[in-house]
Amino acid sequence: MSMLQQGETPTVSDALPLDEEGAVEQQTRANRRFRVPGWLGILWENRKSRVGLVMLAIFLIVAVFAPLFSPHDPRSNDFAPNLDPGSGHLLGTTTKGEDIFSQLVYGARTSLIVGVVGGLLATAIALVIGLTAGYLGGTVNEVLTFFINLALVVPILPLIALLSAYAPGQGLWVVILIIGLTGWASGARLKKAQILTLRSRDYITAAVFAGEGLWQVIFREIMPNMISLVVVGFMGSAMGAIGAEAGLAFLGFGNPETISWGTMSYWANNQGALVTGQWAWLLAPGLALSFLIMALTLVNFGVDALGNPQLREE
Amino acid sequence: MSLLAVDQLDVTYLTRKRPPVQAVRGVSLTIGPGEFVGLVGESGSGKSTLGNATIRLLSRPGEITGGTVSFNGQDITALGEDRLRPMRWRDISTVFQSSMNSLNPVMPIEAQFRDAIQAHSRASNGQVRKRVAELLTMVDIDPSFMRFYPHELSGGMKQRVALALALALEPKFVLLDEPTTGLDVVVQRAILERLRVIQREQEFAVLLISHDLGSVLEFSDRVLVMYAGEIVEEQAAADMLRHPRHPYSRGLLGSYASPTAKTIAITYIPGRPPDLSKPHQGCLFAPRCVDAIPLCRMKAPELLPLGDGLVACHVAKMRAEAGQLPEQQGRSWRTQAAGAVFTKHTVAKDPTGAEDILRFEGVSKLYTRRRGFKTTLVQAVDDVSFVLSKGHVTALVGQSGSGKSTIAKLVTGIERPDSGEISFGDLRVDRLGRRGLRDFRKHIQMVFQDPYSALNPAHTVLSTLMRPLINHKGMSRGQAQSRALELLETVGLTPPERFGQRHPHQLSGGQRQRIVIARALAPEPAIIIADEPISSLDVSIRAEILELLDGLVREQGIAMLYITHDLLSARLLADDIIVLNEGKVVEAGRAEDVIANPQHAYTQLLLRSIPNPFVEETAAD
Ligand SMILES: Nc1ncnc2c1ncn2[C@@H]1O[C@H](COP(=O)(O)OP(=O)(O)OP(=O)(O)O)[C@@H](O)[C@H]1O
Ligand code: SF4
Ligand SMILES: [Mg+2]
Numbered sequence: 001m002s003m004l005q006q007g008e009t010p011t012v013s014d015a016l017p018l019d020e021e022g023a024v025e026q027q028t029r030a031n032r033r034f035r036v037p038g039w040l041g042i043l044w045e046n047r048k049s050r051v052g053l054v055m056l057a058i059f060l061i062v063a064v065f066a067p068l069f070s071p072h073d074p075r076s077n078d079f080a081p082n083l084d085p086g087s088g089h090l091l092g093t094t095t096k097g098e099d100i101f102s103q104l105v106y107g108a109r110t111s112l113i114v115g116v117v118g119g120l121l122a123t124a125i126a127l128v129i130g131l132t133a134g135y136l137g138g139t140v141n142e143v144l145t146f147f148i149n150l151a152l153v154v155p156i157l158p159l160i161a162l163l164s165a166y167a168p169g170q171g172l173w174v175v176i177l178i179i180g181l182t183g184w185a186s187g188a189r190l191k192k193a194q195i196l197t198l199r200s201r202d203y204i205t206a207a208v209f210a211g212e213g214l215w216q217v218i219f220r221e222i223m224p225n226m227i228s229l230v231v232v233g234f235m236g237s238a239m240g241a242i243g244a245e246a247g248l249a250f251l252g253f254g255n256p257e258t259i260s261w262g263t264m265s266y267w268a269n270n271q272g273a274l275v276t277g278q279w280a281w282l283l284a285p286g287l288a289l290s291f292l293i294m295a296l297t298l299v300n301f302g303v304d305a306l307g308n309p310q311l312r313e314e
Numbered sequence: 315m316s317l318l319a320v321d322q323l324d325v326t327y328l329t330r331k332r333p334p335v336q337a338v339r340g341v342s343l344t345i346g347p348g349e350f351v352g353l354v355g356e357s358g359s360g361k362s363t364l365g366n367a368t369i370r371l372l373s374r375p376g377e378i379t380g381g382t383v384s385f386n387g388q389d390i391t392a393l394g395e396d397r398l399r400p401m402r403w404r405d406i407s408t409v410f411q412s413s414m415n416s417l418n419p420v421m422p423i424e425a426q427f428r429d430a431i432q433a434h435s436r437a438s439n440g441q442v443r444k445r446v447a448e449l450l451t452m453v454d455i456d457p458s459f460m461r462f463y464p465h466e467l468s469g470g471m472k473q474r475v476a477l478a479l480a481l482a483l484e485p486k487f488v489l490l491d492e493p494t495t496g497l498d499v500v501v502q503r504a505i506l507e508r509l510r511v512i513q514r515e516q517e518f519a520v521l522l523i524s525h526d527l528g529s530v531l532e533f534s535d536r537v538l539v540m541y542a543g544e545i546v547e548e549q550a551a552a553d554m555l556r557h558p559r560h561p562y563s564r565g566l567l568g569s570y571a572s573p574t575a576k577t578i579a580i581t582y583i584p585g586r587p588p589d590l591s592k593p594h595q596g597c598l599f600a601p602r603c604v605d606a607i608p609l610c611r612m613k614a615p616e617l618l619p620l621g622d623g624l625v626a627c628h629v630a631k632m633r634a635e636a637g638q639l640p641e642q643q644g645r646s647w648r649t650q651a652a653g654a655v656f657t658k659h660t661v662a663k664d665p666t667g668a669e670d671i672l673r674f675e676g677v678s679k680l681y682t683r684r685r686g687f688k689t690t691l692v693q694a695v696d697d698v699s700f701v702l703s704k705g706h707v708t709a710l711v712g713q714s715g716s717g718k719s720t721i722a723k724l725v726t727g728i729e730r731p732d733s734g735e736i737s738f739g740d741l742r743v744d745r746l747g748r749r750g751l752r753d754f755r756k757h758i759q760m761v762f763q764d765p766y767s768a769l770n771p772a773h774t775v776l777s778t779l780m781r782p783l784i785n786h787k788g789m790s791r792g793q794a795q796s797r798a799l800e801l802l803e804t805v806g807l808t809p810p811e812r813f814g815q816r817h818p819h820q821l822s823g824g825q826r827q828r829i830v831i832a833r834a835l836a837p838e839p840a841i842i843i844a845d846e847p848i849s850s851l852d853v854s855i856r857a858e859i860l861e862l863l864d865g866l867v868r869e870q871g872i873a874m875l876y877i878t879h880d881l882l883s884a885r886l887l888a889d890d891i892i893v894l895n896e897g898k899v900v901e902a903g904r905a906e907d908v909i910a911n912p913q914h915a916y917t918q919l920l921l922r923s924i925p926n927p928f929v930e931e932t933a934a935d
Contacts, residue, residue, distance in 0.1 A: 202768040206833065209726075209755050211785030220781075224772035 039231045043302040052298025059292055063109040070102035074259050082276060091280040095271040100281050103259050104288055110260035111242050111292060114176055118241030121180025123234045126187030131218055133188070134195030141192075148192070151185035160244055164253050172258050175248060179241045187233035194229055198222050232300070239296045246289050261285035316344035317386060317519050318368060318487055324380035325360075325367050333591040337363040337376070339543045342617075347486065348517035350510070352534030352551070354527045354566065356852045357823075358587055360543040361523045365489050368521070369406050370398055385487070404434050407480040411492040414472035417464040423450075423475055424460035430482055449478040454508055470501035477509065484516060491523045498714045499879050499923040506533055525852060527566045528925030531555050539563045542587050542598040549623030559620060559630040561605045569853045573885040573909050573924060579657040580886065582857040586822050597628070605629045656861040656886070668703035671840050671873040672725065672743075675699050677734030679720055679897075694720040695731070696897040700890075702841060702873040707864075709876045709888035709905065711920065717897040718877045722843050725875060726758055727751045738840075756786045759834035761863075763846040765826035769818040775802070775829055776814035779836060786837035801832040805862060824855040831862065835870070842867075845877045860887055882924050885909050893917045 043049045062069055071090070072079075081097040083089050091100035133144035163178045198204070199222070207221045248254045249262025256263055264285040273282045325338035337360045345351050355361050366372045368383055370390055382391045385406065390398065410416075418426055427446045431437055437445065447457035453474040464472055473493065480488055490509075494502035510533050513520055524530050530537060530551075537554045539547040539562060547560040558564045568581030585602035588594060596611040597603070603610065609628050617626040620634050679695040694717045702708055710718050723729040724736060727743050736743040738757065746754055759782075762768035769778060779798035783789045789797065802810035805828040818826055827847065834842050844863065848856040864887055867874050878884050884891050884905065891908040893901040893916065900914040912918045 201770075202762040202764060203770040206760065206762065206768055206830075207770070207781070209758075209760055210782035210833065210836075211752065211755060212781065221770055221772075225770070 039228045042228075043299060046302030049299045049302030052295045052301070055291065055295035056299060059108055059112060059295065062105060063112040066105050066109050070099075070105040072099040072102045074098065074102040074106045082278065084278075085280045091284055092278060094267065094278075094281060095273075095276075100264075100284060103264055104261070104284050106259045107261040107264060107285060107288065108292075110172065110258060111245065111289070114172070114179070114245040114260075115238035115242040115292075118176045118179040118183070118245070119234045119238030121176070122183040122237035122241070123187060123230060125180070125184040126191055126233055126237075127230065129184065130188040130191030131195060131222070134192040135199060135214075135218055135222070137196075137199075144188075145192070148185050148188050151182070152189070154182075156182050156240075157244060157247060160248060161251065161253050164248060171255055172245075172260075175245055175254055176241070179244050180237075183237050183240050183244075187237060190233060191226065191229060194226060195222060198225055235296055235300055239293060242289070242292060242296075261289045315387065317347045317349075318343075318345040318521075319384045320344070320364075320368055320381070321383075322381035323364070323367060323378065323383065325363050325372065326377055326379040327363075328375045328377060335591045337543050337590060338367060340381070341540075341543075341545055342381075343538060343545065343548070345487070345519050345521060347519055348513075350513055350520045350522065350533065350535045352530035352537040353521060353523045353540060354525065354530050354537065355540035356566075356587060356854050357525055359540045361525075361540055362491050364540065365491050365521060365523050369402075369408065369487075369489055371408070400434075403430060403480075403485065404483045405485055406487050406489070407483070407485040408489040408491065409473075409477050409480045409493045411495045413476035413480075413493070414464075414469055417472060417475065417479075419464055422461050422463055423467075427460075427479060427482055430479060434483055445482070449482055450475070452481070452508075452512055453478045454504070470497050470505065473497060474505060474508075477505070481512065481516070481518075485518055487519045487521075489521050489523070492525070493522070494529075495524065495526070499925075500713055500919060502529070503923040503925075509533075526925055527563075527853065528570045531567075532925060539566070543590055544598070544626065545617060545624070546599070546626045547623065548617075548625075549621075553622060557621075559623070559625045559634075560627050561603050561629075562599050565602075566854060569857055570925070571882065573882045573921070577657065578886060580857045580860075582656065582861075583854045584858070586824075597626075656857040656864075668706050670701050670703050671738065672702040673735070673737045674701070674721075674725065675735045675737075677721075677724060677731045677736060677744075679717075679724060679729065679731050681720075693897050695724065697734070698894070698897070698899055699734075700892055700899075700902065702875055704840075704873055705868055705871040706890065707867055707874040707876050707888040709878060709884035709891045710894060711878055711881060711884050711891055712894035713879060713920075715896075716894045718879075718894060719845060720897075721894075722760075722845055722875070722877060725841075725843060726760065727754055756837045757839050758841045758843065759837065759839040761827075761830055761834050761842060761844040761847045764850045765823055765830050766818075766850075768830045769826055771818050773817070774814065775816050775818070775821075778829065779814075779833055782833060782836040798832075798836075801835060802829075804835065804866070805829070805832040807832075823851050824858060827851060827859050828862065831859075831866070835866065838870075839872065841873045841875070843875045843877070846879070847876075848883060849878065849880065856883070857886075863887060879920075880924070881909065881920055893920070 043053060075098065077094075077097040079089065079093045079097045079099060081093055081095050083093040085092045089099050089101065091104065093099055094103075129144055129148065133141045133148070160178050160182055163182075164175055204217060204221055207217050212220065245254065245260065246262035246265070249258070249260055250265045250269070252266055254260070254262060254266075256266065262285070264281070268278070268281045268285070273279075320341060320343045323338055323341045324336065327335040327337055329335075341364055343351075353361050353365065363372070363376060366376070367378055370383070370393065372378065378391060382389055384390060385401070390401075417423075424443065424446050427449065428439070428442045431442050431445060443460075446460050450457050450460060455471060455474055455478070459467065459471070464475070467475065477493065493509075494505050497505070506529060509520075522530060522534060527537075531554060532551075534551045537549060537551050538545050539554075539560060541562050547554070547558065547563045549558075554563065555567070558567050562583070565581060565583040571578045571580050583602055588598050588601070596613060597606070597615050600606045600610040605627075607629060613628070615626045615628045615631070617624050618631060620631060625631070677695055677698050678693070681692045681694050683690050683692055696717075698717075698721065700708060710721060712718050720729065724731055725743070727746050731744050734744070738754070741750075741754065743754065776795065776798055779801055780791065780794040783794035783797050784791070787794075787797075799810040799814060802808070802813050807813040807825065807828055813821075813825070818829075821829065831847075847863065848859050851859060860883060863874070863876075866872065876884065876887055881891075888905045891901075891903065891905045892899055893908065893914065895914075895916045901908060901912065901917045908917065909921065912921055
């Protein structure tokens with residue numbers, strides 16, 4: 001893990017295996033063979049985030065192979081309604097006669113899609129705005145910073161609710177789009193701050209003298225040193241997107257036909273699961289959501305190490 | 315009785331990721347009351363670790379893993395923090411290189427002293443103010459500054475305040491860890507001189523840590539030389555200067571010379587310190603030692619009394635036993651010295667023969683600085699003229715803030731002058747547009763001060779070197795790669811294939827600086843601007859980089875602007891010297907003339923400020 005050896009106290013860093021040519025070569029070769037991204041390695045170091053990563057991997061597997069894990073079609077309502085857990089249906093059935101467990105499994109798919117796509121979208125916007133503001137500086141920076149600050153103070157959830165109420169169409173993708181478009185501000189601010197520090201490095205001036213153009217400087221010289229920050233930003237945005245989708249669906253702003261943990265809770269609530277005593281229906285989607293959020297939070301514990309400027313630069 | 319006694323001290327850094335590093339191994343030393351002791355060594359030799367361990371300031375993952383430290387007769391090796399706290403500041407205090415930045419930015423100077431003084435005594439506010447005035451006067455700062463906030467003071471003033479703060483409670487022992495490193499030469503000298511006077515008056519003991527053997531020798535009573543976690547030599551400063559016995563001490567001393575001499579030879583120590591996380595056999599210095607004999611690789615030398623000091627070296631011991639006293643060798647150790655030698659003779663070159671590359675004529679630059687509601691004008695460059703010519707080095711010498719970097723920016727076209735002309739052949743650099751500038755950079759390249767920030771940690775050496783070749787020379791990737799390997803060889807990094815695959819963190823400071831130089835050479839520029847290229851390197855390798863630059867400039871006919879505040883290196887490298895003060899040229903001429911016969915008071919001041927342990931000697935010559 002190359003990044004750990006950088007910039008520590010001189011007393012320690014000079015004791016690197018520099019003379020031992022072989023050691024360095026071996027290390028370089030090993031890096032090439034496995035290609036474990038540096039940030040993943042650092043996260044894995046931390047015990048909490050290792051637990052989080054494992055949990056996340058389980059969710060991912062369930063989501064990808066949902067058809068294998070779910071015993072029934074989540075939309076089929078051929079079963080007897082209001083069955084209790086057990087009885088051939090692990091978590092019982094809904095008032096319409098759908099298998100709750102199958103819905104839960106497919107719900108993971110929805111949540112992860114929302115997280116990944118919404119997170120990517122927000123991260124991409126944050127990156128473009130942060131990079132532009134930070135690197136160009138001057139008036140461009142002032143204008144963009146104004147928008148960043150504006151986006152930071154606007155309450156997000158009501159805005160999303162408002163937008164999705166008026167948005168043309170009702171699909172999940174509309175919700176994702178809205179979430180992505182509203183959740184970039186804090187990420188953009190962080191990235192701008194880091195670029196401001198990276199920009200003053202001599203290697204940026206050196207790149208300009210080496211004949212690099214604006215985009216080459218940004219993508220070749222600056223971006224590789226920001227991977228950690230981008231990963232962190234993505235985690236945050238994904239978490240926000242997942243939560244926002246579930247919240248919207250629960251409040252009835254989503255598309256009620258989508259199968260997600262939010263819509264499941266919405267229907268459970270709507271159909272009086274509380275009254276009929278169908279605890280599994282009521283609790284399962286909420287619990288699943290909490291576990292997913294917990295997984296991401298745990299992963300973020302290891303992010304402290306990534307956030308350390310000495311480790312951040314790979 | 316000694317004030318501070320360290321016995322067989324071991325300090326280990328225990329990290330989870332890497333094998334433990336034994337940063338200090340079996341070190342014993344004593345410091346008497348009122349004694350001024352210096353500790354020198356290359357970066358990474360364990361100086362700060364040892365210093366911090368002696369006052370129990372080690373931070374994790376560093377740990378004392380053996381031996382004892384006692385202060386004033388009391389064993390403090392395992393003393394709890396609650397028992398140490400009352401001793402700190404009152405008995406033991408410190409100043410670090412970064413101390414000036416650790417002043418509280420939201421508190422005026424006086425309040426910071428008040429907190430410290432009142433935490434340990436019951437002085438009234440009036441008494442405190444009187445004491446602060448006294449302390450500030452002591453470090454040559456006008457007492458009226460006590461109402462100022464730290465950011466309103468210059469770096470040198472802040473460091474003086476940090477020193478006054480450390481001395482506020484009249485401690486018995488002060489640890490100074492690189493207290494003036496990074497400051498201007500003139501300021502460095504002023505602070506150290508003042509410190510020595512105060513120390514004599516108040517009779518506190520000092521351990522001065524520095525990588526700069528020159529200034530340590532000048533100010534200390536006794537000097538300890540550290541290498542790879544061990545003390546390898548200990549002598550009174552005067553003896554060390556006259557006859558250093560350990561080859562490593564000789565190597566360090568070899569990097570000093572009097573700039574006024576006719577022929578200057580400075581040495582460097584090739585190679586680098588060993589990896590302290592690996593087991594070793596024999597003398598740790600052996601791989602770099604010119605005197606090494608087979609015994610050295612088998613048996614580690616012990617630190618034994620030799621003459622009036624202590625030395626850990628088989629060969630030095632054998633020589634002493636054979637009655638070969640270093641005194642008898644006279645000054646010859648300096649020429650037969652340890653390691654490689656970079657010699658510069660005073661040869662009268664014909665300055666008229668060289669072809670002019672760049673003309674800088676009557677250039678001025680005014681900056682407007684806004685602070686709060688006040689706007690101040692700074693005349694950064696004031697009517698400066700000079701010429702850079704082929705195969706010649708022109709040194710631009712001056713204190714920080716004298717306008718050196720601004721001139722570099724003007725020459726490279728990053729800034730535009732308010733008046734005057736900068737011409738490169740027929741090209742007017744001061745009128746270049748965006749596109750023109752990009753083309754101009756084929757012809758002008760830079761070598762930076764800090765090799766740690768000049769190389770992108772994300773790229774390998776090879777890909778860093780290939781970029782300018784692809785961009786400026788229009789080479790294909792394959793061509794660029796083979797040319798990059800040639801460049802590595804040119805700057806002395808062999809085998810090039812091996813270095814090409816490395817990332818910057820796998821290289822030492824000197825090797826990084828060689829890469830930076832190789833990158834500057836890539837587009838075959840006509841001009842290279844080197845902005846303090848050696849000042850952030852260890853003294854032991856500075857000569858090595860100077861030698862490389864010198865060779866390249868002469869062989870490839872490059873015009874170089876060498877920016878520095880160090881007159882010795884200017885003398886070594888440059889043909890012409892321009893002395894700059896507050897944006898104005900105060901003196902200019904052939905290097906040896908300017909040094910031998912400084913006309914301007916400011917040049918004389920700069921010359922006096924060079925740490926030169928050999929002043930008396932040269933005066934006697
Ligand atoms: N961009 C700027 N805006 C305002 N003032 C500036 C700017 N750049 C330089 N100055 C001022 O111009 C003067 C000369 O600065 P310059 O950086 O060129 O000095 P220097 O000799 O290179 O210093 P150092 O050795 O510390 O690098 C200083 O007083 C500095 O504060
Ligand atoms: S013991 Fe041998 S290798 Fe070590 S410094 Fe002395 S001569 Fe050199
Ligand atoms: Mg400068």
